[in-house]
Amino acid sequence: MTRAFKLSSLLLAAFVTVGLAVPAMAQTQTDVWTNSFTLSGEPKYGMDYTHFDYVNVDAPKGGVVRLGDLGGFDTFNPILPKGEPAGGIGLLYETLMGPSSDENNTYYVHLAEALKIAPDYGSVTFRMDPDARWHDGEPVTAEDVVWTFEKLIEVNPDRAQYYANITSAEVTAPGEVTFTFDQKNNRELPLILGQLLVLPQHWWEGTDASGKQRNIADSTLEPPMGSGPYRLASFEAGRSIVYERVEDYWGADHPSQVGQNNFDEYRIEYFLDLSVMFEAFKGDQFDWWTENQARRWATGYDFPAVKEGRVVQELFPQDYADNGLMVGFVMNLRRDKFADERVREALNYAFDFEELSNTMFYGQYERIDSFFFGLPFKSSGLPEGEELEVLESVRDEVPAKVFDTPYTNPVSGDPAKLRANLRTALDLFTQAGYSLQGNQMIGPDGQPFTFEILLNGPTIEPVAQNLVTNLAQIGIAATIRTVDSPQFINRARSFDYDMIYAGWTQSFSPGNEQRFFFGSSTANEQGAQNYAGIADPAVDALIEQLIVADDRETQEAVTKALDRVLLAKHFVIPSYTLRMTRSARWDRFSRPENLPEFSSGFPTLWWWDEAKAEKTGGAVQ
Numbered sequence: 001m002t003r004a005f006k007l008s009s010l011l012l013a014a015f016v017t018v019g020l021a022v023p024a025m026a027q028t029q030t031d032v033w034t035n036s037f038t039l040s041g042e043p044k045y046g047m048d049y050t051h052f053d054y055v056n057v058d059a060p061k062g063g064v065v066r067l068g069d070l071g072g073f074d075t076f077n078p079i080l081p082k083g084e085p086a087g088g089i090g091l092l093y094e095t096l097m098g099p100s101s102d103e104n105n106t107y108y109v110h111l112a113e114a115l116k117i118a119p120d121y122g123s124v125t126f127r128m129d130p131d132a133r134w135h136d137g138e139p140v141t142a143e144d145v146v147w148t149f150e151k152l153i154e155v156n157p158d159r160a161q162y163y164a165n166i167t168s169a170e171v172t173a174p175g176e177v178t179f180t181f182d183q184k185n186n187r188e189l190p191l192i193l194g195q196l197l198v199l200p201q202h203w204w205e206g207t208d209a210s211g212k213q214r215n216i217a218d219s220t221l222e223p224p225m226g227s228g229p230y231r232l233a234s235f236e237a238g239r240s241i242v243y244e245r246v247e248d249y250w251g252a253d254h255p256s257q258v259g260q261n262n263f264d265e266y267r268i269e270y271f272l273d274l275s276v277m278f279e280a281f282k283g284d285q286f287d288w289w290t291e292n293q294a295r296r297w298a299t300g301y302d303f304p305a306v307k308e309g310r311v312v313q314e315l316f317p318q319d320y321a322d323n324g325l326m327v328g329f330v331m332n333l334r335r336d337k338f339a340d341e342r343v344r345e346a347l348n349y350a351f352d353f354e355e356l357s358n359t360m361f362y363g364q365y366e367r368i369d370s371f372f373f374g375l376p377f378k379s380s381g382l383p384e385g386e387e388l389e390v391l392e393s394v395r396d397e398v399p400a401k402v403f404d405t406p407y408t409n410p411v412s413g414d415p416a417k418l419r420a421n422l423r424t425a426l427d428l429f430t431q432a433g434y435s436l437q438g439n440q441m442i443g444p445d446g447q448p449f450t451f452e453i454l455l456n457g458p459t460i461e462p463v464a465q466n467l468v469t470n471l472a473q474i475g476i477a478a479t480i481r482t483v484d485s486p487q488f489i490n491r492a493r494s495f496d497y498d499m500i501y502a503g504w505t506q507s508f509s510p511g512n513e514q515r516f517f518f519g520s521s522t523a524n525e526q527g528a529q530n531y532a533g534i535a536d537p538a539v540d541a542l543i544e545q546l547i548v549a550d551d552r553e554t555q556e557a558v559t560k561a562l563d564r565v566l567l568a569k570h571f572v573i574p575s576y577t578l579r580m581t582r583s584a585r586w587d588r589f590s591r592p593e594n595l596p597e598f599s600s601g602f603p604t605l606w607w608w609d610e611a612k613a614e615k616t617g618g619a620v621q
Contacts, residue, residue, distance in 0.1 A: 028190075033114040033127065037097065037190055038106040039509050040552065045100065045108065045255075054102050054596040055259025055605060061245070063608020064265040065589070066286040068277055070457065071485030072238035072270050075219040078197060079148075081156045081493065081527040083219050084486055086235070087268045090197075091243050091261075092226030096126050096145070097194030098256050101596035104322070105509050107194050110256050111140055111227070117190050124190040125178040133250040134200045134227050142177040146170060147201040149179075155217045158527035162516055165189060185548050188511040200225050227251075229261035241268045259592075262607035272484065274457060284586060284618045288602065291582035292459055298362040301584065310616045312587045316600035317580040324375035326368060327503025328575040329453065329467065333533040334524075335498055337443075337451060341399070344570035346428035349421040350470040351573050354413025360462060365576035369409050371566045372506050374579055377559035379567070381406055386557035390545065391564070397538035399568045407567040409574060418470065426474050441475035450477045451498035456488035460501050463575065493527045501575075502531050510559045514543045518566065532571040539565060588613040 028037045036043040044053075051057055073086040078093060097107040097115070109115065112126040132140035149169040153160040165183045172178040179193050203225040204216045214220070223232040229251065230243040243266040251257045269286055271277035278296070281289045282303050291297045305311040331338040331347070338344055353367045370378035383391050383403065391402060412418040426436065433444035441449040453464050461480060468478045478499075483491070491497055504517050515521055520535040522528035542562040549555040581600060590609040595601055 028117060030117045030119045030121070033116050035114055036106060036108045037115065037117075037194060038103070039187060039191065040104055043100075043106050043108075044103050049108075049255050051255055051258035052100060052102065052596075054592055054594060054601070056592045056607070057259045059259050059262045059592075059605075059607040061262050061607075062264050063262075063588075063610075063613070064267060065263045065288070065603045065606075065608070066267045066269065067288055067603070068281060068286040069268055069270050070274060070277060071272070073241070074238065074486070075221065076224045076232070077216070077218070077220050079152050079156055079159070079199070079216070080219060081158055082490070084489060086241055087270075088230075088241060088243055088266055089224075090228070091230035091266060092224060092228045092232065093197045093199065094132075094140075094226070094228050094251070095195050095197055097191075101599040101601065104598075105191070105507070107191060108256050109194075110251070110254065111145075111198055112194070115190065115194070120184045121181070121187055121189065122184050123178055123180045124193055125172060125176055126193070128175045128177070130175065131250055132227060134203070135225050135231055135246060136203075138200070138202060140198060140200075140227050142171045142175055144201050145177045145196065145198055148199045149196060151199075151204075151216045152196075156527070157525055158516070158522070161522050161525050161528060162512070163192075164515075164521070165512070166193070183548070185550060186512070187550075188509065188547070192512060198227070200227070229257065230266060233265070239270050242266070243268075260604050263603065264608075266603070274459060281584070287586045287588065289584045291584065294361040294364045294578075297364070297582050305586070306584075310587055311584055313582075313584045315580045315582060316595075318595055318598060318600050319581040320374065320579045322508055322598040324370070324372045324378070324506040325503055325577060326371040326373060326506070326572060326574065327577065328368065328501070329464070329573040330500050330502050330531045331571060331573075332495060332497055332499065332531070333535075333571070334495055335451075337449060337498070340432045341570055342428045342432040343434075343449075346425040346432075347467075347471070348570065348573045349410045349425035349428075350474070350476075351410075351467050351575075352412040352418055352421075352470060353409070353576060354411060355418075356463060356466055357576075358413065361576070365578050367409055367576050368574040369407060369567075371504070371563045372510070372559060373577060375506060375508060377506075377510060377556055377563060379407070379560040379564040383561065383564065386553060387560045387564075390542070390558050390561040393545075394538040394541050394561075394565070397536070397541070398565050402564050402568045407564065422470065422474050429474070436475045439475050440477075448477065449475075450479075453478060453480050453499045453501065454488065454491060454497040455480060455482045455501055456485055458482050464501065467573070492531065495524075495526065495531075495533065500531055504529060510555070510562075511547050514546060514562070518562075519543055534566075534571060536565075536569065539569075586618075587616050 035047050069087045073084045075083040076086050078085050078089050094111050096112040098110045100106050100108060111129060111132050113129040114127045116125045128142050134140060146169045153163055165181050165186060166179050167182045168180045170178055181189050204214050207213055208222050221237055229246055229249045231246055233242045233244040235241045245264050301313060331344055357363060372378050410421045412421055429441060434441050443449050461482060464480050471478050492500060517529050518534045518539050520540050522530040523533045523535040542558060546558040549558055588609060589606045591606045
C-alpha cells in the first residue's frame with residue numbers, strides 16, 4: 001500500500017490479531033481469574049511467564065532514536081475526536097492489557113493484574129496491579145479506569161459508538177472494575193476493554209502550574225502525566241517532541257515489558273512535505289524511514305550513505321502478517337451523485353491499475369480485490385456451504401450477482417482494453433439515466449456529473465490523475481484537491497468530501513469494529529471510519545451475525561459473506577498494496593536475532609548499538 005505511516009499509529013495503536021487455526025474462537029476460561037485473553041487456541045505464555053520469547057532480556061539501555069513524522073500536532077490529549085494528537089503519546093499512557101507479538105489475538109495483563117469473564121460473556125472484571133504507578137508515584141486505580149471510560153464516551157462520540165454494548169463500568173470491589181454488557185456471547189468485548197488507554201483522574205481534575213483547572217474535554221499542550229515507560233521531556237509545538245525514559249518506571253520488570261523500551265530518548269521531528277522529509281533522512285536528521293513510493297524505493301537509494309553501508313534497506317513482512325486491508329478511492333454515499341450502484345461500479349472501469357503498475361510501480365504492488373485482502377476471510381469463487389446459508393438470510397437485500405458472479409476488478413493495461421472498459425462504464429451510466437452530450441456526462445437532473453477527490457498530501461496525486469484522465473474520456477470532470485494532514489483529518493472526520501483516498505485495516509478477528517467501519521449506526525457519526533456513509537440493512541445484518549459468531553468456521557463464513565456484499569455494492573474503487581514494510585535506517589541499532597511473527601518490533605524491541613553507531617558516525621547519543 002502506498003502510504004506514509006503516522007508515527008502516532010506506530011507507537012500508540014494496539015492491533016487485534018487472531019490466528020489461522022480453526023478451534024473454537026474463545027478459549028479463555030470463564031469465571032476464574034487469569035492473566036491472558038485469547039480468541040483462538042491456548043495462550044503461549046502461562047501464569048508464571050517472565051518475558052516474551054522474542055525479546056533480548058539483556059538488551060542494553062541507552063542512546064537515542066530519532067524518528068520523523070509528517071504533518072504536526074496540536075494536542076497532548078489522546079481521547080478527543082478533533083485535533084492532531086502528538087506522535088508517541090502511547091509511550092506515556094498504558095492499557096489494561098497488551099498484545100503478544102508472536103501469537104494470534106492473545107493479550108496479557110499489564111495495568112490489570114488479572115481478569116475474570118462471566119460464563120455468558122455478559123461482563124468482564126479487571127483486578128488492578130497494585131504496583132502500577134503514575135509518574136508522580138500515585139497508584140493507578142480502578143477508579144481511574146471507570147473515570148477514563150466515562151469521560152471517553154462523554155467527549156468522543158465515535159468511542160461512544162464503539163462501546164455501545166457496554167452498559168456500565170463500576171468499581172465492584174477494592175481494586176476491581178467490572179464492565180457489564182447488554183449483549184451475551186460477544187466474545188470480543190473483554191479484549192476491547194483490555195485495550196482501554198487509562199488516564200489519571202487526579203491529574204486531569206487538578207490544576208496546572210498557573211492554577212487553571214484542567215478539562216479532559218479540552219485540547220491541551222501541557223505536558224501530561226502518564227504511567228508508561230517514558231515521560232515528555234520537551235517539545236516545540238507542532239514541530240518536535242522529546243520523550244525520556246522513566247528511570248523508576250513501575251513496569252520495568254513486568255513480564256510484558258522486559259527487554260523493551262531500551263532507548264534513553266525518543267525524538268520526533270515533524271515535516272510538512274514528504275520529499276523534504278526524505279531529504280532530511282538522507283541528511284541524517286532522523287534514523288528510520290518507511291518508504292511509501294515504489295519509484296523512490298527502486299531508484300532513490302543511490303546516495304553515498306547507502307553505498308557505504310551506513311544506511312541499510314530492509315523489507316519486513318512481519319508488519320503485515322496479522323492484518324488485511326481495503327484501501328482505495330472511497331465514494332461518499334451521503335452525496336446523491338453516488339447513490340446509484342451502477343454509477344459506483346462504472347467508476348472502477350476507469351481506473352487502469354495495470355498501466356500504473358507498468359509505468360510507476362515497478363511491479364511492486366498487487367491489486368486489492370477484497371475488503372479483507374491478505375486474510376483467510378477473503379471471498380472467492382461462488383458462495384457455498386455455511387457462507388451460502390448466511391447469504392440466503394439477506395438474499396432480498398443484496399444484488400443477485402452475489403450468488404452467481406465472483407467479484408473481479410476490471411483489467412486494462414493497453415489502449416484496447418481501456419477503451420473496452422470505458423465503453424462498459426458508459427453503458428452503466430446510460431443504464432443509470434445519464435447521457436453523454438458533447439463532452440459532458442449529463443445526469444437525469446440535467447446537470448453534469450462532476451466530483452472532487454480529496455487527498456492527504458501529494459503522494460497519491462499521480463494515481464488519482466490516472467482515474468481523472470480516463471474519466472474525462474467519457475465526459476466526467478473529476479478534480480483533485482490535495483491538502484495537508486490537519487485539513488485532511490478534519491474534513492475526513494466531518495465527511496466533507498465527494499471522494500477520498502482512504503481505507504480500513506482488518507484483523508484476524510473481524511467483529512465489533514465492523515459497525516464502526518460499515519454500520520448504519522455510524523453512517524452520520526462524525527469521526528467514525530464509515531467513510532463511504534454505508535447504511536445498508538444487509539450489511540448491518542451480517543455485521544450482527546459476525547459479532548456473535550461462536551466458532552471459527554462461522555466467523556469465517558459470515559466475514560466472507562460480508563466481504564462479498566460490500567464488494568458487490570461498489571462502495572470503493574480498490575487500489576493496491578504491498579504486503580511488507582519497505583524500510584531504511586541509519587545503521588546504529590541492533591535487534592533480537594529472531595523477530596516476532598507479527599511485528600518488526602521497531603523501535604520497541606530494538607536497542608542502541610554503540611559499535612555500529614561509531615562506525616556509522618554522525619548521530620547524537
